[in-house]
Amino acid sequence: MKRVLLSWSSGKDSAWSLWALRQQSDVEVVGLLTSFNQAAGRVAMHAVRRELVEQQATAAGLPMWCVQLPWSCPNDVYEARMREAVERAKREGITHIAFGDLFLEDIRAYRELSLAGTGVDPLFPIWTTAADTRRLAREMIAADLRAVITCIDPKQLDGRFAGREFGEELLADLPSKVDPCGERGEFHTFCWQGPMFAQPISVRVPGVSFHDGFWFADLVPCAGKPVLQPVNASRES
Secondary structure (H helix, E strand, O other), X not given: OEEEXXXXXXXXXXXHHHHHHOOOOOEEEXXXXXXXXXXXXEEOOOOOEHHHHHHHHHHHOXXXXXXXXXXXXXXXXXXXXXXXXXXXXXXXXXXXXXOOOOOOHXXXXXXXHHHOOOOOEEEOXXXXXXXXXXXXXXXHHHOOOEEEEEEEOOOOOOHHHOOOEOOHHHXXXXXXOOOOOOOOOOEEEEEEEOOOOOOOOOEEOOOEEEEOOEEEEXXXXXXXXXXXXXXXXXXXX
């Protein structure tokens, strides 16, 4: 039996990786590993509040493993803190760390090199090809995975997509140069519903803002039905 810690960004690919891993009879997922901007209390790049990630972990029935990172975080500090997490995983009998990467060979090689010699092996449960991500995106949507775009790189995608739901309408509207799963960093998401969760996470998008070179949709918890269309959009530099 593989005891697996899943690298968890709060997005759709992490969530789908959890679902895929749980379909394998020789795998036990034992926790979600998330790095946070310590000053802001948010997931790095996705900018999702820690409270919402905690709700995801509860809905998934798994404990969170939190790696706190300073802002801004030099790469050597990031790697040192991740090594500490890997060492803890080894002590606790975890055999693998899984990642929701899709097709970027350099990212995969970096993961493999980082874990080489640690006694903990990498897993890539939803690894595919660049030509296959549209099919993968539609498979997620057909399984009732629901997500919202939280971060956009304006060099690759117009900021008006911030706060939109990840669904068939979005796929139809994305420019052809943008990967349907945002694998090249075009966009990042927060997954609020899916077969990997016991219950949905209700969120609303009070607005979007521009800072540090990216567009962000700020998600906050809410009661009742999620409200995903951004309102009161603002620009902050």
